[in-house]
Amino acid sequence: PVILGIESTCDETAAAVVRGKTLVSNVVASSMNEHARYGGVIPEIASRAHAEAFVPVVSQALADAQMDISDVDAIAVSAGPGLAGCLAVGVSGAKSLAWAANKPLYGINHVIGHVAVTQLQFGDVPENTLALIVSGGHTSILRVGDIATDVSVIGTTLDDAAGECFDKVARLLGFPYPGGPHIDRHAQSGDPHALRVPQGLTQGKAAAAHPYDFSFSGVKTAVARWIESESAKGHEIPVDDVCAALADSVATVLSKKTMAAAEKFGADTVIVGGGFSANSQLREALRQSGVDHGIDVRIPELKLCTDNGAMVAMLGSNLVSAGVKPSSMDFSIDSSMSLNTICME
Ligand code: ATP
Ligand code: MG
Ligand code: FE
Numbered sequence: 286p287v288i289l290g291i292e293s294t295c296d297e298t299a300a301a302v303v304r305g306k307t308l309v310s311n312v313v314a315s316s317m318n319e320h321a322r323y324g325g326v327i328p329e330i331a332s333r334a335h336a337e338a339f340v341p342v343v344s345q346a347l348a349d350a351q352m353d354i355s356d357v358d359a360i361a362v363s364a365g366p367g368l369a370g371c372l373a374v375g376v377s378g379a380k381s382l383a384w385a386a387n388k389p390l391y392g393i394n395h396v397i398g399h400v401a402v403t404q405l406q407f408g409d410v411p412e413n414t415l416a417l418i419v420s421g422g423h424t425s426i427l428r429v430g431d432i433a434t435d436v437s438v439i440g441t442t443l444d445d446a447a448g449e450c451f452d453k454v455a456r457l458l459g460f461p462y463p464g465g466p467h468i469d470r471h472a473q474s475g476d477p478h479a480l481r482v483p484q485g486l487t488q489g490k491a492a493a494a495h496p497y498d499f500s501f502s503g504v505k506t507a508v509a510r511w512i513e514s515e516s517a518k519g520h521e522i523p524v525d526d527v528c529a530a531l532a533d534s535v536a537t538v539l540s541k542k543t544m545a546a547a548e549k550f551g552a553d554t555v556i557v558g559g560g561f562s563a564n565s566q567l568r569e570a571l572r573q574s575g576v577d578h579g580i581d582v583r584i585p586e587l588k589l590c591t592d593n594g595a596m597v598a599m600l601g602s603n604l605v606s607a608g609v610k611p612s613s614m615d616f617s618i619d620s621s622m623s624l625n626t627i628c629m630e
Contacts, residue, residue, distance in 0.1 A: 290598025294367025361601025440497025
């Protein structure tokens, strides 16, 4: 099937056309730069940017594919999770298009799209795969029985996402938003053992009750306390070491818990997605533990990891191929859409 996918959950307005499992066009506009001076995404600014970018981005995706809307078999759009005002722009636009062109519409789960998109690079998602989706807004482990019909959440962050934790520490260290990539770079020349940074939910009763969940707000607080106490002593802050210790803790807990879940559920494949999968410490930790555990770790190229329309179109293509019913035209956005839901009814 030929699917037009539309994405507007956060700060990217994106559209793409997929034919079967082949990417035909992929257009992404981001309002990231408009948020930089506020140190985080401002929902109101992001929503307005979506409203401005929607028509140009969708038109460009169709033009690049040398198609018009009558050539597509179905439209897919992210229905959640995400920022409500942002989702509303993409979903309203997609509904209008579907209505006018008389095409079936699929309101899909953005996070599961991050899993689906790996098919463009690695081929089919094997039955019983585990996925780690990690970004500025998400940190979750999913079990994928079948990408179109059977996905369940195994674990998730109880508070901050990994990218959010990096961005908050980066702010303490004076790096501009988004600070994650700065931490990554500085970590490469630091000593991860120069200070102790907790991994979050790895010790005691809480860890036993939450074997596949994460908690990063305490990680950020621990780093903040350490910086405060060092400053109070008049010590200079060893920025590279702080970055290295943070990156090591976060990469270790993410890869350890993902691999533990893979063993527990008997998965031979681990899929990684979301913008934080750009992090070199995480990539290395996963690559190494994949080798140690004999697990095929699939981390796609960066432009497929960050938010895009191809992920939405690819999941739409899976749903159409599996014969899943389209969403009803009056489905609502769901800013906290359950990760067990693949598509809105
Ligand atoms: P989503 O809606 O998927 O949550 P998002 O805009 O919050 O989207 P992405 O754009 O997918 O997230 O990823 C951005 C996040 O990843 C930011 O928190 C950023 O700091 C972090 N990040 C990006 N590159 C790196 C890196 N090399 N090391 C660490 N963090 C990184
Ligand atoms: Mg983004
Ligand atoms: Fe995302």
